[in-house]
Amino acid sequence: MSMCKSIKAENFEFQVPSDLFAGNVIAAFGRALTDKIEQAVCKVTGLSQSACYAIVTVGTEAGSSIETLRRMLSLEHSSLVRLLNRLEGYGLLERVRGSGEDQRVVKIYLTDDGEQCFNKILDTRREVVGEVLGVLSADERDLMVRIVAKMMPRAVVPGDDQHFVCRLCDLEVCPQEACPVNLAFPEFFELPDQPFRRNQVRAQH
Secondary structure, three states: OOOEEEEEEOOEEEEEEHHHHHHHHHHHHHHHHHHHHHHHHHHHHOOOHHHHHHHHHHHHOOOEEHHHHHHHHOOOHHHHHHHHHHHHHOOOEEEEEOOHHHOOOEEEEEOHHHHHHHHHHHHHHHHHHHHHHOOOOHHHHHHHHHHHHHHHHHHOOOOHHHHHHOOOOOHHHOOOOOOHHHHHOHHHOOOOOOOOOOOOOOOOO
């Protein structure tokens, strides 16, 4: 049986189920923050939401195949190909075909302009999130992280969904072994050979 919460508004008071009220508040906050981030990164880049997701995913997973990106971005193959064509036309990414036995494998990399766009997206996201979290004390932020981490296994589906949830994350400030999304289902992720670092020199390919 759900407990009730007393809500006061001006000259009247009413009772609402506390769990449903909390659900509304938390869900609305998540939606509002997501909208605020997406609007900001789209405005600063002039790109669509899907394009921004793709830029960040390729930037953090350089050299991924089209199929890997399709799963990580939760897109149909044809939709992803159209998106990659558009971004390649903008000069933001490039497709590189493998050599030898891997000639049929196409890997995706950001260009130098794509790297600049990638950093612009993450910097803008960091500013938006910083503004929102700025009203909390350090202790309140730590508590919030612990609460969210506890709820994460109920919000994330293991596997590719974990990548999709983090499609705009700044991995430089969220080590994979400490990421609450990864820790929700640790058996579904592998630690990278080395921590991700932004602004690092692009690997030659």
